[in-house]
Amino acid sequence: MSIAATRILEPGQIEAPAGLIRFLILAGRDLFARRADRFRFLAKGHSLGNYLAFLALLAEAQQVALDQFPALSLPGPNEQALCREHGMPLLAARSWSRDPAWRVALSMILQRMEAAALPSAACETIAELRQASATELEEKADRILAGDLADISPRELPFIASALQVYWVRMTSSLGEGAFGRLEQGGICPVCGSYPSSGIVGSDASEPGLRYLCCSLCASQWHMVRIKCSSCESTRGINHFILEGSSGAVKAESCDDCNAYLKLIYLEKDRQMDAMADDLATLALDMLMDSEGKERGGPNLFYHPGGLP
Ligand SMILES: [Zn+2]
Ligand SMILES: [Zn+2]
Known part of the structure:
Protein backbone atom coordinates (compact mmCIF):
# COMPACT_ATOMS: atom_id res chain seq x y z
CA MET A 1 0.00 0.00 0.00
CA SER A 2 1.34 3.41 -0.93
CA ILE A 3 1.31 6.06 1.75
CA ALA A 4 1.71 9.12 -0.43
CA ALA A 5 -0.70 11.92 0.38
CA THR A 6 -3.61 12.79 -1.84
CA ARG A 7 -5.33 15.98 -0.82
CA ILE A 8 -8.92 16.01 -1.99
CA LEU A 9 -11.83 18.35 -1.85
CA GLU A 10 -14.92 17.42 0.12
CA PRO A 11 -18.19 18.82 -1.21
CA GLY A 12 -20.29 20.82 1.26
CA GLN A 13 -23.36 19.09 2.57
CA ILE A 14 -26.76 20.69 2.99
CA GLU A 15 -28.27 19.19 6.10
CA ALA A 16 -31.72 19.27 7.63
CA PRO A 17 -32.19 21.68 10.60
CA ALA A 18 -30.50 20.26 13.70
CA GLY A 19 -33.78 19.63 15.53
CA LEU A 20 -34.92 17.16 12.84
CA ILE A 21 -31.76 15.10 12.89
CA ARG A 22 -31.43 12.10 15.18
CA PHE A 23 -28.78 13.35 17.55
CA LEU A 24 -27.68 10.16 19.28
CA ILE A 25 -27.45 6.54 18.10
CA LEU A 26 -26.48 4.01 20.75
CA ALA A 27 -24.54 0.84 19.98
CA GLY A 28 -26.63 -2.25 19.23
CA ARG A 29 -26.45 -5.36 21.40
CA ASP A 30 -24.70 -7.18 18.52
CA LEU A 31 -21.96 -4.53 18.16
CA PHE A 180 -28.89 11.32 27.59
CA GLY A 181 -28.89 15.00 26.71
CA ARG A 182 -26.78 17.18 24.45
CA LEU A 183 -23.49 18.73 25.56
CA GLU A 184 -22.25 22.18 24.68
CA GLN A 185 -18.99 20.77 23.34
CA GLY A 186 -19.78 18.97 20.10
CA GLY A 187 -16.55 16.97 19.91
CA ILE A 188 -17.00 14.76 22.99
CA CYS A 189 -19.39 11.90 23.59
CA PRO A 190 -22.67 13.08 25.16
CA VAL A 191 -22.92 9.74 26.97
CA CYS A 192 -19.48 9.34 28.55
CA GLY A 193 -17.45 12.46 27.67
CA SER A 194 -14.77 10.50 25.75
CA TYR A 195 -13.20 11.55 22.48
CA PRO A 196 -14.31 9.88 19.24
CA SER A 197 -12.19 7.15 17.66
CA SER A 198 -13.47 8.09 14.21
CA GLY A 199 -16.44 9.55 12.37
CA ILE A 200 -19.03 7.72 10.31
CA VAL A 201 -20.76 9.21 7.28
CA GLY A 202 -24.04 7.64 6.19
CA SER A 203 -25.03 5.59 9.24
CA ASP A 204 -27.85 3.07 8.70
CA ALA A 205 -29.87 4.59 11.50
CA SER A 206 -29.96 8.14 10.11
CA GLU A 207 -30.51 10.23 6.99
CA PRO A 208 -27.96 9.56 4.25
CA GLY A 209 -24.89 11.77 4.13
CA LEU A 210 -24.90 12.88 7.77
CA ARG A 211 -21.80 12.61 9.90
CA TYR A 212 -21.75 10.99 13.31
CA LEU A 213 -18.75 10.84 15.63
CA CYS A 214 -18.20 7.41 17.13
CA CYS A 215 -17.16 7.17 20.78
CA SER A 216 -13.89 5.37 21.50
CA LEU A 217 -15.32 3.95 24.74
CA CYS A 218 -19.09 3.40 24.57
CA ALA A 219 -19.45 3.25 20.76
CA SER A 220 -22.33 5.74 20.86
CA GLN A 221 -22.60 7.88 17.74
CA TRP A 222 -23.57 11.52 17.95
CA HIS A 223 -24.35 13.90 15.14
CA MET A 224 -21.92 16.61 14.14
CA VAL A 225 -22.24 18.72 11.00
CA ARG A 226 -19.69 18.06 8.30
CA ILE A 227 -16.96 20.52 7.30
CA LYS A 228 -16.27 21.33 10.93
CA CYS A 229 -13.25 20.20 12.94
CA SER A 230 -14.40 17.68 15.54
CA SER A 231 -11.67 18.82 17.94
CA CYS A 232 -11.97 22.62 17.91
CA GLU A 233 -15.14 23.12 15.83
CA SER A 234 -13.33 25.45 13.43
CA THR A 235 -14.75 25.55 9.91
CA ARG A 236 -11.59 27.02 8.33
CA GLY A 237 -8.63 25.11 7.00
CA ILE A 238 -10.32 21.69 6.91
CA ASN A 239 -8.56 19.28 4.55
CA HIS A 240 -9.23 15.67 3.59
CA PHE A 241 -6.57 13.05 2.87
CA ILE A 242 -6.79 9.55 1.48
CA LEU A 243 -4.12 6.95 0.85
CA GLU A 244 -3.06 6.98 -2.78
CA GLY A 245 -4.89 4.25 -4.67
CA SER A 246 -7.52 3.74 -1.94
CA SER A 247 -11.25 3.74 -2.68
CA GLY A 248 -11.74 6.78 -0.43
CA ALA A 249 -13.88 4.73 1.97
CA VAL A 250 -11.66 6.03 4.81
CA LYS A 251 -10.47 9.63 4.74
CA ALA A 252 -8.58 11.67 7.30
CA GLU A 253 -10.10 15.07 8.00
CA SER A 254 -7.52 17.49 9.34
CA CYS A 255 -7.73 20.97 10.77
CA ASP A 256 -5.15 23.71 10.26
CA ASP A 257 -6.35 25.59 13.36
CA CYS A 258 -5.73 22.90 16.01
CA ASN A 259 -3.61 20.48 13.93
CA ALA A 260 -5.82 17.50 14.81
CA TYR A 261 -7.28 14.94 12.44
CA LEU A 262 -10.05 12.37 12.62
CA LYS A 263 -10.70 9.53 10.23
CA LEU A 264 -14.06 9.50 8.48
CA ILE A 265 -15.54 6.19 7.41
CA TYR A 266 -17.92 6.36 4.43
CA LEU A 267 -20.48 3.62 4.84
CA GLU A 268 -21.89 4.27 1.37
CA LYS A 269 -18.70 2.67 0.06
CA ASP A 270 -19.18 -0.45 2.20
CA ARG A 271 -22.02 -0.98 4.71
CA GLN A 272 -19.96 -3.51 6.70
CA MET A 273 -17.28 -1.01 7.77
CA ASP A 274 -16.79 -0.52 11.49
CA ALA A 275 -15.59 2.56 13.38
CA MET A 276 -12.92 0.69 15.29
CA ALA A 277 -11.90 -2.12 12.95
CA ASP A 278 -11.55 -0.02 9.82
CA ASP A 279 -9.63 2.57 11.81
CA LEU A 280 -7.08 -0.06 12.84
CA ALA A 281 -6.90 -1.54 9.35
CA THR A 282 -5.82 1.87 8.01
CA LEU A 283 -2.90 2.63 10.34
CA ALA A 284 -0.95 3.55 7.17
CA LEU A 285 -3.18 6.63 6.97
CA ASP A 286 -2.17 7.54 10.54
CA MET A 287 1.48 7.26 9.52
CA LEU A 288 0.78 9.57 6.62
CA MET A 289 -0.95 12.12 8.86
CA ASP A 290 1.91 11.87 11.37
CA SER A 291 4.34 12.72 8.57
CA GLU A 292 2.13 15.75 7.79
CA GLY A 293 2.63 16.84 11.44
CA LYS A 294 -1.00 16.15 12.43
CA GLU A 295 -2.19 14.47 15.63
CA ARG A 296 -5.15 12.17 16.16
CA GLY A 297 -8.18 13.96 17.60
CA GLY A 298 -9.21 10.88 19.60
CA PRO A 299 -7.80 7.48 20.60
CA ASN A 300 -8.51 3.96 19.47
CA LEU A 301 -8.42 2.00 22.74
CA PHE A 302 -6.92 -1.05 21.02
CA TYR A 303 -3.98 0.95 19.76
CA HIS A 304 -1.19 1.97 22.11
CA PRO A 305 0.36 5.40 21.41
CA GLY A 306 3.79 3.70 21.48
CA GLY A 307 2.84 1.47 18.54
CA LEU A 308 1.95 -2.20 18.23
CA PRO A 309 3.24 -4.60 20.90
ZN1 LIG B 1 -19.10 7.48 24.91
ZN1 LIG C 1 -9.49 21.95 14.83
Whole structure:
Protein backbone atom coordinates (compact mmCIF):
# COMPACT_ATOMS: atom_id res chain seq x y z
CA MET A 1 0.00 0.00 0.00
CA SER A 2 1.34 3.41 -0.93
CA ILE A 3 1.31 6.06 1.75
CA ALA A 4 1.71 9.12 -0.43
CA ALA A 5 -0.70 11.92 0.38
CA THR A 6 -3.61 12.79 -1.84
CA ARG A 7 -5.33 15.98 -0.82
CA ILE A 8 -8.92 16.01 -1.99
CA LEU A 9 -11.83 18.35 -1.85
CA GLU A 10 -14.92 17.42 0.12
CA PRO A 11 -18.19 18.82 -1.21
CA GLY A 12 -20.29 20.82 1.26
CA GLN A 13 -23.36 19.09 2.57
CA ILE A 14 -26.76 20.69 2.99
CA GLU A 15 -28.27 19.19 6.10
CA ALA A 16 -31.72 19.27 7.63
CA PRO A 17 -32.19 21.68 10.60
CA ALA A 18 -30.50 20.26 13.70
CA GLY A 19 -33.78 19.63 15.53
CA LEU A 20 -34.92 17.16 12.84
CA ILE A 21 -31.76 15.10 12.89
CA ARG A 22 -31.43 12.10 15.18
CA PHE A 23 -28.78 13.35 17.55
CA LEU A 24 -27.68 10.16 19.28
CA ILE A 25 -27.45 6.54 18.10
CA LEU A 26 -26.48 4.01 20.75
CA ALA A 27 -24.54 0.84 19.98
CA GLY A 28 -26.63 -2.25 19.23
CA ARG A 29 -26.45 -5.36 21.40
CA ASP A 30 -24.70 -7.18 18.52
CA LEU A 31 -21.96 -4.53 18.16
CA PHE A 32 -19.05 -6.79 19.05
CA ALA A 33 -20.19 -9.76 16.95
CA ARG A 34 -20.40 -7.47 13.91
CA ARG A 35 -17.04 -5.95 14.77
CA ALA A 36 -15.48 -9.41 15.08
CA ASP A 37 -16.76 -10.29 11.59
CA ARG A 38 -15.27 -7.10 10.24
CA PHE A 39 -11.87 -7.67 11.89
CA ARG A 40 -11.84 -11.19 10.47
CA PHE A 41 -12.65 -9.92 6.98
CA LEU A 42 -10.01 -7.17 7.15
CA ALA A 43 -7.35 -9.58 8.42
CA LYS A 44 -7.35 -11.55 5.16
CA GLY A 45 -4.30 -10.66 3.11
CA HIS A 46 -3.55 -7.62 5.31
CA SER A 47 0.04 -6.80 6.30
CA LEU A 48 -1.21 -6.65 9.93
CA GLY A 49 -3.32 -9.78 9.46
CA ASN A 50 -2.24 -11.50 12.69
CA TYR A 51 -2.95 -8.40 14.74
CA LEU A 52 -6.41 -7.93 13.17
CA ALA A 53 -7.20 -11.65 13.61
CA PHE A 54 -6.29 -11.35 17.31
CA LEU A 55 -8.66 -8.39 17.62
CA ALA A 56 -11.40 -10.46 15.92
CA LEU A 57 -11.05 -12.99 18.74
CA LEU A 58 -11.07 -10.21 21.31
CA ALA A 59 -14.25 -8.69 19.85
CA GLU A 60 -15.87 -12.14 19.91
CA ALA A 61 -14.96 -12.45 23.59
CA GLN A 62 -16.46 -8.98 24.15
CA GLN A 63 -19.75 -10.16 22.65
CA VAL A 64 -19.83 -13.17 24.98
CA ALA A 65 -19.12 -10.91 27.97
CA LEU A 66 -21.85 -8.49 26.88
CA ASP A 67 -24.38 -11.30 26.42
CA GLN A 68 -23.59 -12.74 29.86
CA PHE A 69 -23.00 -9.49 31.72
CA PRO A 70 -24.13 -9.69 35.37
CA ALA A 71 -26.65 -7.34 37.01
CA LEU A 72 -25.25 -3.84 37.48
CA SER A 73 -26.09 -0.49 39.07
CA LEU A 74 -27.29 2.37 36.85
CA PRO A 75 -27.99 6.07 37.43
CA GLY A 76 -31.57 6.75 38.49
CA PRO A 77 -34.09 9.16 36.92
CA ASN A 78 -33.06 12.12 39.11
CA GLU A 79 -29.41 11.81 38.20
CA GLN A 80 -30.36 11.44 34.53
CA ALA A 81 -32.52 14.57 34.63
CA LEU A 82 -29.80 16.56 36.43
CA CYS A 83 -27.17 15.68 33.82
CA ARG A 84 -29.53 16.47 30.93
CA GLU A 85 -30.39 19.82 32.51
CA HIS A 86 -26.76 20.83 33.05
CA GLY A 87 -25.38 19.39 29.80
CA MET A 88 -23.13 16.86 31.56
CA PRO A 89 -22.33 13.34 30.37
CA LEU A 90 -24.33 10.92 32.53
CA LEU A 91 -21.76 8.09 32.40
CA ALA A 92 -18.62 10.27 32.45
CA ALA A 93 -15.60 8.01 31.84
CA ARG A 94 -13.40 9.90 34.31
CA SER A 95 -15.79 10.27 37.21
CA TRP A 96 -18.50 7.58 36.99
CA SER A 97 -18.11 5.25 39.94
CA ARG A 98 -17.63 1.90 38.25
CA ASP A 99 -19.59 -1.18 39.22
CA PRO A 100 -17.14 -4.03 40.03
CA ALA A 101 -19.15 -6.00 37.45
CA TRP A 102 -16.81 -4.63 34.76
CA ARG A 103 -14.09 -6.87 36.24
CA VAL A 104 -16.39 -9.86 35.83
CA ALA A 105 -16.56 -8.93 32.13
CA LEU A 106 -12.74 -8.77 32.09
CA SER A 107 -12.54 -12.26 33.65
CA MET A 108 -14.92 -13.63 31.01
CA ILE A 109 -12.85 -12.06 28.23
CA LEU A 110 -9.56 -13.37 29.66
CA GLN A 111 -10.99 -16.84 30.15
CA ARG A 112 -12.16 -17.02 26.56
CA MET A 113 -8.89 -15.62 25.19
CA GLU A 114 -6.95 -18.08 27.29
CA ALA A 115 -8.65 -20.91 25.42
CA ALA A 116 -7.54 -19.47 22.05
CA ALA A 117 -4.18 -20.54 20.66
CA LEU A 118 -2.42 -17.21 21.18
CA PRO A 119 1.34 -16.50 21.05
CA SER A 120 3.16 -17.03 24.35
CA ALA A 121 3.55 -13.28 25.06
CA ALA A 122 -0.23 -12.81 24.93
CA CYS A 123 -0.73 -15.89 27.15
CA GLU A 124 1.68 -14.42 29.72
CA THR A 125 -0.22 -11.13 29.74
CA ILE A 126 -3.52 -12.96 30.23
CA ALA A 127 -2.05 -14.95 33.14
CA GLU A 128 -0.71 -11.74 34.73
CA LEU A 129 -4.05 -9.97 34.41
CA ARG A 130 -5.89 -12.96 35.86
CA GLN A 131 -3.68 -12.70 38.93
CA ALA A 132 -3.82 -8.91 39.27
CA SER A 133 -5.61 -7.52 42.32
CA ALA A 134 -8.83 -5.53 42.07
CA THR A 135 -6.91 -2.41 43.11
CA GLU A 136 -4.34 -2.86 40.36
CA LEU A 137 -7.02 -3.40 37.72
CA GLU A 138 -8.99 -0.37 38.91
CA GLU A 139 -5.84 1.77 38.71
CA LYS A 140 -5.17 0.62 35.16
CA ALA A 141 -8.79 1.33 34.23
CA ASP A 142 -8.50 4.82 35.74
CA ARG A 143 -5.48 5.54 33.55
CA ILE A 144 -7.16 4.32 30.37
CA LEU A 145 -10.33 6.28 31.08
CA ALA A 146 -8.32 9.42 31.83
CA GLY A 147 -6.72 9.10 28.39
CA ASP A 148 -3.29 8.18 29.73
CA LEU A 149 -2.84 5.23 27.37
CA ALA A 150 0.93 5.66 27.29
CA ASP A 151 1.02 4.68 31.01
CA ILE A 152 -0.41 1.21 30.31
CA SER A 153 1.57 -1.70 28.93
CA PRO A 154 0.74 -2.13 25.20
CA ARG A 155 0.02 -5.82 25.83
CA GLU A 156 -2.45 -5.13 28.64
CA LEU A 157 -4.24 -2.20 27.04
CA PRO A 158 -6.56 -4.10 24.62
CA PHE A 159 -7.74 -6.56 27.28
CA ILE A 160 -8.61 -3.99 29.94
CA ALA A 161 -10.03 -1.52 27.40
CA SER A 162 -12.19 -4.26 25.87
CA ALA A 163 -13.83 -4.98 29.24
CA LEU A 164 -14.44 -1.28 29.87
CA GLN A 165 -16.08 -0.97 26.45
CA VAL A 166 -18.37 -3.91 27.21
CA TYR A 167 -19.34 -2.36 30.54
CA TRP A 168 -20.16 1.03 28.98
CA VAL A 169 -22.11 -0.51 26.09
CA ARG A 170 -24.06 -2.60 28.60
CA MET A 171 -24.97 0.54 30.59
CA THR A 172 -26.00 2.56 27.53
CA SER A 173 -28.16 -0.20 26.11
CA SER A 174 -29.96 -0.59 29.45
CA LEU A 175 -30.62 3.13 29.76
CA GLY A 176 -31.66 3.93 26.18
CA GLU A 177 -31.19 7.12 24.17
CA GLY A 178 -33.74 9.13 26.17
CA ALA A 179 -31.49 9.09 29.23
CA PHE A 180 -28.89 11.32 27.59
CA GLY A 181 -28.89 15.00 26.71
CA ARG A 182 -26.78 17.18 24.45
CA LEU A 183 -23.49 18.73 25.56
CA GLU A 184 -22.25 22.18 24.68
CA GLN A 185 -18.99 20.77 23.34
CA GLY A 186 -19.78 18.97 20.10
CA GLY A 187 -16.55 16.97 19.91
CA ILE A 188 -17.00 14.76 22.99
CA CYS A 189 -19.39 11.90 23.59
CA PRO A 190 -22.67 13.08 25.16
CA VAL A 191 -22.92 9.74 26.97
CA CYS A 192 -19.48 9.34 28.55
CA GLY A 193 -17.45 12.46 27.67
CA SER A 194 -14.77 10.50 25.75
CA TYR A 195 -13.20 11.55 22.48
CA PRO A 196 -14.31 9.88 19.24
CA SER A 197 -12.19 7.15 17.66
CA SER A 198 -13.47 8.09 14.21
CA GLY A 199 -16.44 9.55 12.37
CA ILE A 200 -19.03 7.72 10.31
CA VAL A 201 -20.76 9.21 7.28
CA GLY A 202 -24.04 7.64 6.19
CA SER A 203 -25.03 5.59 9.24
CA ASP A 204 -27.85 3.07 8.70
CA ALA A 205 -29.87 4.59 11.50
CA SER A 206 -29.96 8.14 10.11
CA GLU A 207 -30.51 10.23 6.99
CA PRO A 208 -27.96 9.56 4.25
CA GLY A 209 -24.89 11.77 4.13
CA LEU A 210 -24.90 12.88 7.77
CA ARG A 211 -21.80 12.61 9.90
CA TYR A 212 -21.75 10.99 13.31
CA LEU A 213 -18.75 10.84 15.63
CA CYS A 214 -18.20 7.41 17.13
CA CYS A 215 -17.16 7.17 20.78
CA SER A 216 -13.89 5.37 21.50
CA LEU A 217 -15.32 3.95 24.74
CA CYS A 218 -19.09 3.40 24.57
CA ALA A 219 -19.45 3.25 20.76
CA SER A 220 -22.33 5.74 20.86
CA GLN A 221 -22.60 7.88 17.74
CA TRP A 222 -23.57 11.52 17.95
CA HIS A 223 -24.35 13.90 15.14
CA MET A 224 -21.92 16.61 14.14
CA VAL A 225 -22.24 18.72 11.00
CA ARG A 226 -19.69 18.06 8.30
CA ILE A 227 -16.96 20.52 7.30
CA LYS A 228 -16.27 21.33 10.93
CA CYS A 229 -13.25 20.20 12.94
CA SER A 230 -14.40 17.68 15.54
CA SER A 231 -11.67 18.82 17.94
CA CYS A 232 -11.97 22.62 17.91
CA GLU A 233 -15.14 23.12 15.83
CA SER A 234 -13.33 25.45 13.43
CA THR A 235 -14.75 25.55 9.91
CA ARG A 236 -11.59 27.02 8.33
CA GLY A 237 -8.63 25.11 7.00
CA ILE A 238 -10.32 21.69 6.91
CA ASN A 239 -8.56 19.28 4.55
CA HIS A 240 -9.23 15.67 3.59
CA PHE A 241 -6.57 13.05 2.87
CA ILE A 242 -6.79 9.55 1.48
CA LEU A 243 -4.12 6.95 0.85
CA GLU A 244 -3.06 6.98 -2.78
CA GLY A 245 -4.89 4.25 -4.67
CA SER A 246 -7.52 3.74 -1.94
CA SER A 247 -11.25 3.74 -2.68
CA GLY A 248 -11.74 6.78 -0.43
CA ALA A 249 -13.88 4.73 1.97
CA VAL A 250 -11.66 6.03 4.81
CA LYS A 251 -10.47 9.63 4.74
CA ALA A 252 -8.58 11.67 7.30
CA GLU A 253 -10.10 15.07 8.00
CA SER A 254 -7.52 17.49 9.34
CA CYS A 255 -7.73 20.97 10.77
CA ASP A 256 -5.15 23.71 10.26
CA ASP A 257 -6.35 25.59 13.36
CA CYS A 258 -5.73 22.90 16.01
CA ASN A 259 -3.61 20.48 13.93
CA ALA A 260 -5.82 17.50 14.81
CA TYR A 261 -7.28 14.94 12.44
CA LEU A 262 -10.05 12.37 12.62
CA LYS A 263 -10.70 9.53 10.23
CA LEU A 264 -14.06 9.50 8.48
CA ILE A 265 -15.54 6.19 7.41
CA TYR A 266 -17.92 6.36 4.43
CA LEU A 267 -20.48 3.62 4.84
CA GLU A 268 -21.89 4.27 1.37
CA LYS A 269 -18.70 2.67 0.06
CA ASP A 270 -19.18 -0.45 2.20
CA ARG A 271 -22.02 -0.98 4.71
CA GLN A 272 -19.96 -3.51 6.70
CA MET A 273 -17.28 -1.01 7.77
CA ASP A 274 -16.79 -0.52 11.49
CA ALA A 275 -15.59 2.56 13.38
CA MET A 276 -12.92 0.69 15.29
CA ALA A 277 -11.90 -2.12 12.95
CA ASP A 278 -11.55 -0.02 9.82
CA ASP A 279 -9.63 2.57 11.81
CA LEU A 280 -7.08 -0.06 12.84
CA ALA A 281 -6.90 -1.54 9.35
CA THR A 282 -5.82 1.87 8.01
CA LEU A 283 -2.90 2.63 10.34
CA ALA A 284 -0.95 3.55 7.17
CA LEU A 285 -3.18 6.63 6.97
CA ASP A 286 -2.17 7.54 10.54
CA MET A 287 1.48 7.26 9.52
CA LEU A 288 0.78 9.57 6.62
CA MET A 289 -0.95 12.12 8.86
CA ASP A 290 1.91 11.87 11.37
CA SER A 291 4.34 12.72 8.57
CA GLU A 292 2.13 15.75 7.79
CA GLY A 293 2.63 16.84 11.44
CA LYS A 294 -1.00 16.15 12.43
CA GLU A 295 -2.19 14.47 15.63
CA ARG A 296 -5.15 12.17 16.16
CA GLY A 297 -8.18 13.96 17.60
CA GLY A 298 -9.21 10.88 19.60
CA PRO A 299 -7.80 7.48 20.60
CA ASN A 300 -8.51 3.96 19.47
CA LEU A 301 -8.42 2.00 22.74
CA PHE A 302 -6.92 -1.05 21.02
CA TYR A 303 -3.98 0.95 19.76
CA HIS A 304 -1.19 1.97 22.11
CA PRO A 305 0.36 5.40 21.41
CA GLY A 306 3.79 3.70 21.48
CA GLY A 307 2.84 1.47 18.54
CA LEU A 308 1.95 -2.20 18.23
CA PRO A 309 3.24 -4.60 20.90
ZN1 LIG B 1 -19.10 7.48 24.91
ZN1 LIG C 1 -9.49 21.95 14.83
